[in-house]
Amino acid sequence: xxxxxxxxxxxxxxxxxxxxxxxxxxxxxxxxxxxxxxxxxxxxxxxxxxxxxxxxxxxxxxxxxxxxxxxxxxxxxxxxxxxxxxxxxxxxxxxxxxxxxxxxxxxxxxxxxxxxxxxxxxxxxxxxxxxxxxxxxxxxxxxxxxxxxxxxxxxxx
Amino acid sequence: xxxxxxxxxxxxxxxxxxxxxxxxxxxxxxxxxxxxxxxxxxxxxxxxxxxxxxxxxxxxxxxxxxxxxxxxxxxxxxxxxxxxxxxxxxxxxxxxxxxxxxxxxxxxxxxxxxxxxxxxxxxxxxxxxxxxxxxxxxxxxxxxxxxxxxxxxxxxxxxxxxxxxxxxxxxxxxxxxxxxxxxxxxxxxxxxxxxxxxxxxxxxxxxxxxxxxxxxxxxxxxxxxxxxxxxxxxxxxxxxxxxxxxxxxxxxxxxxxxxxxxxxxxxxxxxxxxxxxxxxxxxxxxxxxxxxxxxxxxxxxxxxxxxxxxxxxxxxxxxxxxxxxxxxxxxxxxxxxxxxxxxxxxxxxxxxxxxxxxxxxxxxxxxxxxxxxxxxxxxxxxxxxxxxxxxxxxxxxxxxxxxxxxxxxxxxxxxxxxxxxxxxxxxxxxxxxxxxxxxxxxxxxxxxxxxxxxxxxxxxxxxxxxxxxxxxxxxxxxxxxxxxxxxxxxxxxxxxxxxxxxxxxxxxxxxxxxxxxxxxxxxxxxxxxxxxxxxxxxxxxxxxxxxxxxxxxxxxxxxxxxxxxxxxxxxxxxxxxxxxxxxxxxxxxxxxxxxxxxxxxxxxxxxxxxxxxxxxxxxxxxxxxxxxxxxxxxxxxxxxxxxxxxxxxxxxxxxxxxxxxxxxxxxxxxxxxxxxxxxxxxxxxxxxxxxxxxxxxxxxxxxxxxxxxxxxxxxxxxxxxxxxxxxxxxxxxxxxxxxxxxxxxxxxxxxxxxxxxxxxxxxxxxxxxxxxxxxxxxxx
Numbered sequence: 047x048x049x050x051x052x053x054x055x056x057x058x059x060x061x062x063x064x065x066x067x068x069x070x071x072x073x074x075x076x077x078x079x080x081x082x083x084x085x086x087x088x089x090x091x092x093x094x095x096x097x098x099x100x101x102x103x104x105x106x107x108x109x110x111x112x113x114x115x116x117x118x119x120x121x122x123x124x125x126x127x128x129x130x131x132x133x134x135x136x137x138x139x140x141x142x143x144x145x146x147x148x149x150x151x152x153x154x155x156x157x158x159x160x161x162x163x164x165x166x167x168x169x170x171x172x173x174x175x176x177x178x179x180x181x182x183x184x185x186x187x188x189x190x191x192x193x194x195x196x197x198x199x200x201x202x203x
Numbered sequence: 204x205x206x207x208x209x210x211x212x213x214x215x216x217x218x219x220x221x222x223x224x225x226x227x228x229x230x231x232x233x234x235x236x237x238x239x240x241x242x243x244x245x246x247x248x249x250x251x252x253x254x255x256x257x258x259x260x261x262x263x264x265x266x267x268x269x270x271x272x273x274x275x276x277x278x279x280x281x282x283x284x285x286x287x288x289x290x291x292x293x294x295x296x297x298x299x300x301x302x303x304x305x306x307x308x309x310x311x312x313x314x315x316x317x318x319x320x321x322x323x324x325x326x327x328x329x330x331x332x333x334x335x336x337x338x339x340x341x342x343x344x345x346x347x348x349x350x351x352x353x354x355x356x357x358x359x360x361x362x363x364x365x366x367x368x369x370x371x372x373x374x375x376x377x378x379x380x381x382x383x384x385x386x387x388x389x390x391x392x393x394x395x396x397x398x399x400x401x402x403x404x405x406x407x408x409x410x411x412x413x414x415x416x417x418x419x420x421x422x423x424x425x426x427x428x429x430x431x432x433x434x435x436x437x438x439x440x441x442x443x444x445x446x447x448x449x450x451x452x453x454x455x456x457x458x459x460x461x462x463x464x465x466x467x468x469x470x471x472x473x474x475x476x477x478x479x480x481x482x483x484x485x486x487x488x489x490x491x492x493x494x495x496x497x498x499x500x501x502x503x504x505x506x507x508x509x510x511x512x513x514x515x516x517x518x519x520x521x522x523x524x525x526x527x528x529x530x531x532x533x534x535x536x537x538x539x540x541x542x543x544x545x546x547x548x549x550x551x552x553x554x555x556x557x558x559x560x561x562x563x564x565x566x567x568x569x570x571x572x573x574x575x576x577x578x579x580x581x582x583x584x585x586x587x588x589x590x591x592x593x594x595x596x597x598x599x600x601x602x603x604x605x606x607x608x609x610x611x612x613x614x615x616x617x618x619x620x621x622x623x624x625x626x627x628x629x630x631x632x633x634x635x636x637x638x639x640x641x642x643x644x645x646x647x648x649x650x651x652x653x654x655x656x657x658x659x660x661x662x663x664x665x666x667x668x669x670x671x672x673x674x675x676x677x678x679x680x681x682x683x684x685x686x687x688x689x690x691x692x693x694x695x696x697x698x699x700x701x702x703x704x705x706x707x708x709x710x711x712x713x714x715x716x717x718x719x720x721x722x723x724x725x726x727x728x729x730x731x732x733x734x735x736x737x738x739x740x741x742x743x744x745x746x747x748x749x750x751x752x753x754x755x756x757x758x759x760x761x762x763x764x765x766x767x768x769x770x771x772x773x774x775x776x777x778x779x780x781x782x783x784x785x786x787x788x789x790x791x792x793x794x795x796x797x798x799x800x801x802x803x804x805x806x807x808x809x810x811x812x813x814x815x816x817x818x819x820x821x822x823x824x825x826x827x828x829x830x831x832x833x834x835x836x837x838x839x840x841x842x843x844x845x846x847x848x849x850x851x852x853x854x855x856x857x858x859x860x861x862x863x864x865x866x867x868x869x870x871x872x873x874x875x876x877x878x879x880x881x882x883x884x885x886x887x888x889x890x891x892x893x894x895x896x897x898x899x900x901x902x903x904x905x906x907x908x909x910x911x912x913x914x915x916x917x918x919x920x921x922x923x924x925x926x927x928x929x930x931x932x933x934x935x936x937x938x939x940x941x942x943x944x945x946x947x948x949x950x951x952x953x954x955x956x957x958x959x960x961x962x963x964x965x966x967x968x969x970x971x972x973x974x975x976x977x978x979x980x981x982x983x
C-alpha cells in the first residue's frame with residue numbers, strides 16, 4: 047500500500063498514493079469524481095468505462111493504477127471542452143445516437159480516437175472501431191448516422 | 204374516459220405543427236454525451252456506506268440457520284440484515300406477493316438474496332459476506348418446466364395451493380374445433396422460445412438516506428417510481444408520506460427495472476438501521492441473477508385456413524417457464540394469449556397457457572412482454588400456411604388483415620390500424636417482389652407482422668384515479684416547468700412532454716423544462732411499462748397545457764378587450780389575429796395573466812376508456828390503441844457452418860403520429876436489433892445444477908456494432924383518434940416480427956423451418972441434414 051503514481055489526467059498532473067492495483071475506473075470515479083466514465087460490467091466487455099491512455103482506447107476497469115504511472119489519461123470530461131466534441135456530440139444527439147446514455151461517454155471517447163486517426167472513416171471502419179462499445183438502445187444506427195453526418199460535412203467543399 | 208382524455212389529432216392552432224413531427228434533439232442528449240448526466244451510481248452523500256448482498260449457492264433449499272455475528276464483528280461493518288429484518292412479502296402484482304427482500308426460510312434459485320451488509324466500502328462489505336454462516340438443507344430443484352407442471356412437491360412456494368403452477372389461463376372465443384375441422388388446411392407444430400434478458404448497460408443501483416426527522420429518500424434506477432414507493436412503504440412499515448423515491452438519469456431498462464427489487468429495500472433498511480446513507484450497486488453478474496427477462500415458452504399451435512388462405516381458427520397451448528417468483532407473471536400468462544389477435548382476423552381462437560415456477564432466476568417483463576414468444580410461433584406457422592395454400596408471405600398477411608375500426612375475436616377494440624401500409628412499405632423497400640424466392644441458394648427474404656398495446660387499461664392495483672397525471676408551473680421569465688411522474692428510461696419521454704407542452708403554448712421547447720419521476724414533486728404516473736408513456740403522459744400533458752393556455756389567452760383577451768378566438772400563442776409570442784401591430788412575448792403574457800388572475804399553473808391527467816372483453820381477464824391486454832409492425836429481413840445461411848447472418852432489416856411501424864420521427868426511428872432500430880440478437884446470439888439459461896450458464900457480457904452475447912445488420916426504419920403514420928395528436932407506441936411493437944422474419948428468411952434461403960430458438964449453427968446444420976435425404980429422394 048501507499049505506492050505513488052504520477053500521471054497526467056485531462057492535462058493536469060495527478061499524484062496519487064494508495065493501492066497500486068486500484069482500478070483506474072475507481073480512481074477516476076471515486077477519487078477524482080469524474081463520473082462521466084461509467085461502469086457497466088467491470089470486466090472489459092461493455093466499453094462504457096472507455097478512456098484514452100496515451101491516446102489509446104482502453105477499458106479503465108481493466109487498468110490497475112500502477113500501469114498509468116508516467117502516462118496520460120483523457121476521459122470524456124477532458125475531451126468535452128473542444129470544438130471537435132461540440133460537433134460530434136451535437137450530431138450524436140441530432141441523429142439519435144444517444145438514448146439512455148450509459149454507453150455514450152465511452153462511445154464518444156472511442157469515436158474521438160478513431161477520428162483523430164482517420165478523419166473520414168468508412169461505415170465499416172466505424173463499426174469495427176465501435177466493436178468494443180456495447181450499446182443496448184440504438185442498434186448503433188444513430189451513432190453510425192452521426193459519424194456519417196460528421197464526415198459528410200467535412201467532405202463538402 | 205372523459206372529454207379531457209381525447210384531444211384530437213390536429214395541430215392545436217389549426218395550422219401546421221411547429222414543434223411536433225420534427226426531429227428535435229432530446230432534452231438530455233448533450234448532458235449524456237459530455238458525461239454530465241447523473242445516474243444513480245454517480246450520486247454520493249457524505250458518510251455514505253456501501254452495501255453488498257449474500258446470495259444463495261443452491262437452486263432450491265431450506266434455510267436452517269443464518270449466523271451473522273462474525274460479519275457484524277468485522278471492523279468497518281455498520282449493519283447486517285437478513286430475512287428476519289424484512290419479513291413482509293411483496294410483489295409488483297398485489298395478488299401474488301411471493302418475494303422477500305431477503306430470503307426468510309427458503310431460497311429458490313442460485314443467486315436468491317439471503318443477507319446484506321453495509322460497510323465503509325465495498326471490499327469490507329464483501330469480506331463481511333464471507334463471514335456470514337448459512338446452513339442450508341437442499342431441496343429438489345425444478346429446472347424443467349414440464350416437471351414443475353406435473354409435480355407439485357416439493358412446492359417452490361408452499362403457501363400457494365396449486366403445486367408449482369403460478370398461473371393458468373384458458374380462454375376460448377368461438378368454436379375452434381369446428382373451425383379447424385372445416386378448414387381446408389391445418390398446420391400444426393411445436394415451437395420453443397428460449398430465455399433472454401434485458402442487459403441494460405447501467406447495472407441496478409440505489410442510494411438511500413434516512414434523515415434525522417424520519418424521512419426516507421431513495422434514489423433508484425427504477426422504471427416505475429410509484430411501485431417502488433408503495434413497496435418500500437409496505438415492506439419497511441413506513442408510512443408512504445415519509446418516503447420519497449427519485450429516479451435519476453436511467454441507463455436503460457427494457458422492462459428489467461420494472462419490479463421493486465431487493466437492492467432498494469435493503470439499501471433503505473440499512474440506511475434506517477445505520478443512520479448513514481447507503482448505496483447498493485449490483486455487479487453485472489447480479490443483474491443476470493435479478494433477470495425478470497423473457498419467459499421461455501414451449502408452444503404448440505394449430506392454425507387452420509380455407510383454400511384461399513383466410514384464417515379459420517387458431518389453437519394454442521403454451522407452457523411458460525416462470526422461474527422462481529411471480530413478478531408480472533399473472534399478466535404474462537394472459538398476454539401470451541390475449542395479444543395475438545391482430546393484425547389478422549381470426550373467427551375463432553383458443554389459448555391454454557400455464558405458467559409454472561422453476562428454480563431459476565425469475566422471469567418478468569422484457570420489451571414486448573408476453574407476446575414476443577407467441578408471435579414468433581404464430582408468424583412462422585403463418586408462413587407454413589402460406590406455403591401450403593400457395594400464397595406469398597406478404598399476400599397471406601394482406602388476405603387476413605383485420606382493418607381499422609374493428610374488434611378482435613377476444614373483444615379488443617381496434618381503432619387506427621396501419622398494418623397494410625406497413626406491409627406495402629417493407630415490400631417496396633426490400634425489393635420483395637423481385638427478390639423473394641429468387642435469390643441464390645443460401646440467401647433469402649422473410650416477412651412477419653405483429654401488433655402491440657399502447658399501454659393498458661389494467662392498472663396493476665385496482666383504483667379509479669388517473670393513470671397519468673401532470674402539473675405545469677409557470678415562471679415569470681417565460682419558462683414552463685412540467686412535473687410528471689413518468690419515467691424517462693432513455694426512450695425520451697421527458698423530451699416528448701416538452702415538445703407537447705411547447706406545441707400547445709406556442710413556445711420554443713427549450714423554454715419548457717421537465718422534472719420527472721420524483722414522488723415528492725410529481726403527480727403519480729404508473730411508470731415506463733407496456734408502452735404507455737407517450738400515449739398517457741402525452742395526453743395528460745396536452746390536457747394540462749390546454750387549461751393553462753385557456754387561462755393565459757383569456758387574460759390577454761381580457762386585457763386587449765377582444766374575443767379569445769383572436770388571441771393566439773405562437774412562435775414564443777402572443778398575437779392578436781385582428782391587429783398585426785399588437786403582440787406580447789410569452790413572458791409578458793405570463794406576467795399579464797399572473798397579474799390579472801393568480802399564480803399560474805395547471806394540472807392534467809389521462810385515464811383509459813372502459814375497454815376489453817366481458818369476461819374474467821378481458822381487460823388484460825385491452826389498450827386504447829394498438830401499434831402495428833411489419834418486418835422484412837434478408838438473411839444469409841452458410842450451409843457449411845450453419846451460421847446465419849442478417850444483412851438488412853426493413854422495419855415498418857405504425858406509430859400513429861410520429862411526435863419526433865428521430866426518436867421513433869431510434870425505438871424501431873433498437874427493437875429490431877434486440878430481436879435479432881434474441882434469435883441468433885443471446886441465451887439466458889442455467890446448467891443442470893441451476894447455476895447460471897454465463898452471467899457476464901462475455902458469455903451472454905449482446906450484439907456489437909459488427910454483429911448488427913443494416914437497419915432501415917420506415918415510419919407509417921395512421922393517426923390514432925385518441926393518441927396525443929394521434930400518436931401510439933413505438934418502443935416495443937417493432938421488436939416482435941424480427942425473430943419470425945429471420946426464421947422465414949432462412950426458409951427462403953435454404954428451405955428449412957426453424958421452430959426452436961435460438962437459431963444456433965448446430966440447429967441449422969441438423970435441420971439441413973434432416974432435409975437433405977428427402978430433397979434427394981424427391982428427385983427434383
